[in-house]
Structures are given as structure tokens and as C-alpha cells.
Amino acid sequence: AQKITQTQPGMFxxxxxxxxxxxxxxxxxxxxxxxxxxxxxxxxxxxxxxxGSYDEQNATEGRYSLNxxxxxxxxxxxxxxxxxxxxxxxxxxxxxxxxNKFYFxxxxxxxxxx
Amino acid sequence: NAGVTQTPKFRxxxxxxxxxxxxxxxxxxxxxxxxxxxxxxxxxxxxxSVGAGITDKGEVPNGYNVSRSTTEDFPLRLELAAPSQxxxxxxxxxxxxxxxxxxxxxxxGPGTRLTVT
Numbered sequence: 001a002q003k004i005t006q007t008q009p010g011m012f013x014x015x016x017x018x019x020x021x022x023x024x025x026x027x028x029x030x031x032x033x034x035x036x037x038x039x040x041x042x043x044x045x046x047x048x049x050x051x052g053s054y055d056e057q058n059a060t061e062g063r064y065s066l067n068x069x070x071x072x073x074x075x076x077x078x079x080x081x082x083x084x085x086x087x088x089x090x091x092x093x094x095x096x097x098x099x100n101k102f103y104f105x106x107x108x109x110x111x112x113x114x
Numbered sequence: 115n116a117g118v119t120q121t122p123k124f125r126x127x128x129x130x131x132x133x134x135x136x137x138x139x140x141x142x143x144x145x146x147x148x149x150x151x152x153x154x155x156x157x158x159x160x161x162x163s164v165g166a167g168i169t170d171k172g173e174v175p176n177g178y179n180v181s182r183s184t185t186e187d188f189p190l191r192l193e194l195a196a197p198s199q200x201x202x203x204x205x206x207x208x209x210x211x212x213x214x215x216x217x218x219x220x221x222x223g224p225g226t227r228l229t230v231t
Contacts, residue, residue: 004156035219045157045204045222091156101172102147102220104156 001026004092004105012111013082020067021077021108023092029053033095034075036066039107040088048090051075082112115140118223120205126229127195135190135226137205145208146188147172147220148180150201157204163188195230202227 005024013019025034036048051059051066059066067076079086092105121136139146144165149157149172159172163182177199179191188207192199206220 006156043202043225045206045220047219047221050219093157101159101162103159103173104149106156107154 002105003027003096003103004094006092006105006108008108009106010109010111012113013079015084015112015114016081018078018080019082019110021079021090021092021110023075023077023105025073025075025092025094027073027094027096029096034066034068035093035095035102036064036075036077037091037093037104038086038088039091045091049077079110084112084114086110087112117141118205118207118221120203120223120226122226123224124227126231127192129195129197129230131195132191132193133195135192135203135205135228137188137190137223138186139188139205139207139221140186141207141209141221142185143207143209143221144185145210146182147206147208148178148188148190149204149206150174150199151204151225152201160190160203192228197230200228200230 032053034051038046049059049061049064049066051068058068063080065078089107089109091107094103118139147162148160151157158174160178161180163169166182169180182188203226205223208220
């Protein structure tokens with residue numbers, strides 16, 4: 001079974017609008033972490049936001065927020081007020097347990113239209 | 115701080131050749147990782163290390179070897195390169211926030227683009 005599933009290979013959003021990128025995960029661990037990374041066309045991996053499994057509030061970092069629904073095992077990324085520079089691949093990732101392994105989804109390519 | 119550095123940036127190998135991808139971090143992180151990213155795909159974990167002298171396999175370890183003799187360095191060795199190893203390789207490092215909160219986000223190097231022909 002896939003550990004991380006991103007069902008949207010590509011998405012379009014109008015500049016200044018909000019967009020939600022979907023992510024579901026699969027783990028039987030009680031303690032885990034969820035991450036979102038941005039990969040622009042230049043190829044580097046940029047950390048955006050983190051949510052711990054025991055965190056009761058949804059994480060927010062500037063225009064990024066993580067909609068964490070533990071019972072549904074989903075960790076969707078919400079980008080508010082999209083900008084042209086947000087056009088990139090976005091990867092959801094999970095750290096299973098506290099220490100060891102990270103799993104990445106297949107990514108969502110976001111295109112922001114002017 | 116330079117963060118995580120990787121060399122080389124690009125490399126072309128012939129089938130059957132061997133090479134070592136270098137990775138160094140200057141943040142004193144205990145945890146280090148090697149990933150490969152095939153075109154249009156996410157990252158797959160090859161090997162990871164939780165400290166000097168300790169390494170373990172990830173999802174796709176076949177055809178690779180690692181060592182971790184120091185905190186800073188985590189080289190990845192490819193023996194007998196095959197076309198299936200054509201990929202972009204990322205090294206990453208991380209640290210432990212606390213035993214309750216686990217590992218923080220990973221800091222990635224710029225990647226090495228490897229082509230095996």
C-alpha cells in the first residue's frame with residue numbers, strides 16, 4: 001500500500017485565489033510527522049510546513065496552512081492568495097515513527113495563471 | 115553555514131562503471147538520507163543514517179552502498195552502474211526536535227543529476 005497518496009497530478013489556480021492540494025497517508029504508528037515541500041523548476045526541495053501527529057491545531061506558515069484531519073488520515077495543503085511564484089511541484093511527505101524513515105508522495109504540479 | 119552540499123552536480127556514467135556521490139552537511143545533524151527522484155516522480159529513500167557508524171536500508175537500496183564515518187559526511191556508492199539508476203539523487207539531513215516531537219524537516223542538498231548510458 002502507498003504510504004502517501006497525492007491524487008492530483010496537476011492543478012491550475014488563478015492568481016490571488018486559494019488552492020488546496022490533497023494528501024492522504026497510511027500508517028499504524030501513533031507518532032508521525034507530515035511535511036509539505038515545494039520543488040520549483042530549478043529542482044531544489046524547499047520545506048514549507050510541518051504537522052505532528054499529536055498537534056491539535058492545524059499548522060500555519062504565512063500563506064500556507066495544513067488542513068490536518070487525523071481520523072481521515074489526510075493532510076491537505078492550503079495556499080492562500082496564490083502568486084505566480086507558487087507554480088511548482090508540491091510533495092507531501094510523512095515521517096513514520098519519530099526517527100527513521102520518510103516517505104514522499106508522487107507530487108502535484110501547480111500552475112498559477114495570471 | 116553552507117547547509118547540505120553535494121558533488122558532483124552532473125555526471126554521465128557508462129554501464130558497469132562505479133562512482134561515489136559525495137554529501138556533506140555542516141549543521142551537526144545526526145540524521146542523513148539519500149533519495150533518488152525519477153522523472154515526474156516523488157522521492158524514494160535509498161539509505162539513511164541515524165549517526166556516525168549507523169546506516170540502514172530504505173525503500174530502494176539495491177545497487178547502492180553507503181558509509182558514515184563522520185557526522186558530516188554520508189557518501190553514496192554506485193557499483194556496476196545500470197541505466198535504471200539514471201535519476202536525480204538528493205542528500206538530506208535532519209535533527210531531532212525532541213523525543214516526543216521527533217525529527218524536524220529535512221534539509222536538502224541541490225541534487226546530483228546522473229545519467230547511465
